[in-house]
Amino acid sequence: MTTKWLNGLIKTLSQRQGLNDRRGASREIPELPLTEDPRENAQRVLDAVNHSIDVVSESLTTERHAPQVLYLKSMIDTSVMQRDIIRPLKSLHLQGKSWNLIHEYVTIGQRRVVEELTEAILLLMDGWTLVALPGQSRFQCFKTDKEQSRPVSKAENQSIVMGPQEAFSESLEINISLIRKRLKTPDLEIISLVVGDLTQTKVIVLGIKGIVNDEYMKLMIKRIRNIETDGLIGSGELVQLLDDQPLSPFPQYNLSERPDSVVAGLIEGKVAVIVAGSPYAFTGPSSFIEFFHSPEDYYNRWAASSLVRMLRLMGVIGSITFSGIYVATLQYHYEIIPANMLKTIALSRAKVPFPPLYEALFLELTLEVLREAGARLPAKVGQTMGIVGGIVIGQAAVSAGFTSNVMIIVVSLSALASFVTPSYVMGNAVRVVRFPVIVLAGMWGFLGLTSGVLMILIHLLNLSSLHAPYMSPFAPLRLADLKDTFLRLPTQLLSFRPMLTRSKRNRKNNSPSLKRK
Numbered sequence: 001m002t003t004k005w006l007n008g009l010i011k012t013l014s015q016r017q018g019l020n021d022r023r024g025a026s027r028e029i030p031e032l033p034l035t036e037d038p039r040e041n042a043q044r045v046l047d048a049v050n051h052s053i054d055v056v057s058e059s060l061t062t063e064r065h066a067p068q069v070l071y072l073k074s075m076i077d078t079s080v081m082q083r084d085i086i087r088p089l090k091s092l093h094l095q096g097k098s099w100n101l102i103h104e105y106v107t108i109g110q111r112r113v114v115e116e117l118t119e120a121i122l123l124l125m126d127g128w129t130l131v132a133l134p135g136q137s138r139f140q141c142f143k144t145d146k147e148q149s150r151p152v153s154k155a156e157n158q159s160i161v162m163g164p165q166e167a168f169s170e171s172l173e174i175n176i177s178l179i180r181k182r183l184k185t186p187d188l189e190i191i192s193l194v195v196g197d198l199t200q201t202k203v204i205v206l207g208i209k210g211i212v213n214d215e216y217m218k219l220m221i222k223r224i225r226n227i228e229t230d231g232l233i234g235s236g237e238l239v240q241l242l243d244d245q246p247l248s249p250f251p252q253y254n255l256s257e258r259p260d261s262v263v264a265g266l267i268e269g270k271v272a273v274i275v276a277g278s279p280y281a282f283t284g285p286s287s288f289i290e291f292f293h294s295p296e297d298y299y300n301r302w303a304a305s306s307l308v309r310m311l312r313l314m315g316v317i318g319s320i321t322f323s324g325i326y327v328a329t330l331q332y333h334y335e336i337i338p339a340n341m342l343k344t345i346a347l348s349r350a351k352v353p354f355p356p357l358y359e360a361l362f363l364e365l366t367l368e369v370l371r372e373a374g375a376r377l378p379a380k381v382g383q384t385m386g387i388v389g390g391i392v393i394g395q396a397a398v399s400a401g402f403t404s405n406v407m408i409i410v411v412s413l414s415a416l417a418s419f420v421t422p423s424y425v426m427g428n429a430v431r432v433v434r435f436p437v438i439v440l441a442g443m444w445g446f447l448g449l450t451s452g453v454l455m456i457l458i459h460l461l462n463l464s465s466l467h468a469p470y471m472s473p474f475a476p477l478r479l480a481d482l483k484d485t486f487l488r489l490p491t492q493l494l495s496f497r498p499m500l501t502r503s504k505r506n507r508k509n510n511s512p513s514l515k516r517k
């Protein structure tokens with residue numbers, strides 16, 4: 001038995017584990033019958049895992065045909081295994097009773113009987129304890145894995161003032177419980193899949209039966225099953241494998257660390273996906289405007305939420321175009337600058353030997369380096385490094401004549417505006433598309449700037465999420481859904497689910513009139 005043989009057999013495991021095969025293909029499973037000799041069965045397992053140092057095989061007694069207990073010591077809770085498996089088995093042996101009574105003595109809740117070596121090895125790698133009994137050509141398997149995960153903590157990247165503060169953790173069971181705590185309906189459909197030949201990563205697909213569109217649910221499951229990869233580490237990697245257009249810089253699924261945000265998406269009729277070992281879940285289909293919405297928008301008053309949303313959109317538009325407008329104006333269209341301001345700008349650029357395009361790119365790249373350095377350094381040092389570094393480098397660059405004061409203000413405002421986006425992934429996309437816009441503006445002025453913005457808009461119009469239009473409800477125009485886009489009207493008016501999800505049940509509440517009697 002070799003590792004190559006084991007990897008080939010892993011692919012043959014289908015729904016017998018309750019974990020659907022990643023491609024759902026019905027293939028013939030090789031017949032690997034176990035013998036009635038416990039030691040021989042244990043030796044087969046050890047050979048298959050190359051006698052790994054963390055795989056333990058214990059003999060219950062010194063007899064030739066004594067029961068064999070196998071477990072992965074790095075994965076199991078040894079106290080549970082000793083108390084609930086080893087001790088009852090020894091008691092059963094001392095009393096001279098039949099091994100068929102094992103289920104009366106071992107009281108662990110999750111248990112399974114497997115008759116194939118492949119399935120037994122997969123359970124062993126998942127934290128189960130295998131027991132080979134004399135005279136039985138099968139393994140008695142008991143779940144004794146040790147849950148190692150951090151507790152539920154506060155959301156860091158999507159922090160809000162009002163509303164729940166809980167965030168997902170790396171534990172799949174904890175994440176499902178956070179959703180179950182908010183959705184106490186039996187209609188919540190949970191489908192378990194496996195991705196990765198080597199990692200065997202569990203992926204959970206969720207949807208509310210009777211609300212979610214079956215086509216979206218089936219399409220999401222089909223795409224996940226069609227993924228062929230050796231390993232899957234987290235949600236961010238899976239999202240990119242599921243994109244309709246992987247080459248786009250814009251995210252096509254809404255990635256979130258907040259359970260309340262995922263539950264809100266499920267209620268609207270979306271499909272949610274959770275990956276084991278990742279503190280993020282994502283929902284789809286998603287539209288472009290959703291990435292500028294925050295869960296806090298629905299906990300705050302509608303007028304304040306609408307104002308904040310408009311500020312976010314203006315900030316994103318300014319982040320993409322502000323530096324480009326300044327570069328194009330200085331290089332080609334300086335006649336539109338008022339005379340008094342033109343004199344100030346000319347004085348600030350008197351010592352700068354570079355054209356505005358190079359000056360802007362230099363500052364933009366410097367800010368990105370400072371941002372990345374601040375994110376990678378320890379928390380107590382990173383914030384200080386970002387502030388001090390920005391001040392020192394900016395002042396030194398002006399004194400040395402590399403840039404002007406006005407350009408520092410323009411680039412700083414442009415970079416600051418990119419951080420108003422609630423979605424971290426969308427914020428990264430905005431920073432990426434800003435560079436080609438600046439280059440086009442520096443090459444062809446306002447004509448290049450307009451061309452760059454139009455190319456971004458055309459690209460967004462061509463995008464889709466689970467085959468749903470990415471720019472909905474603007475293209476195609478859906479007037480009924482505009483009340484929850486750049487404005488958020490009062491909650492009483494948000495009675496219908498967005499047409500993007502094509503939900504089976506359009507109405508989600510029967511709200512009372514805005515004017516109460």
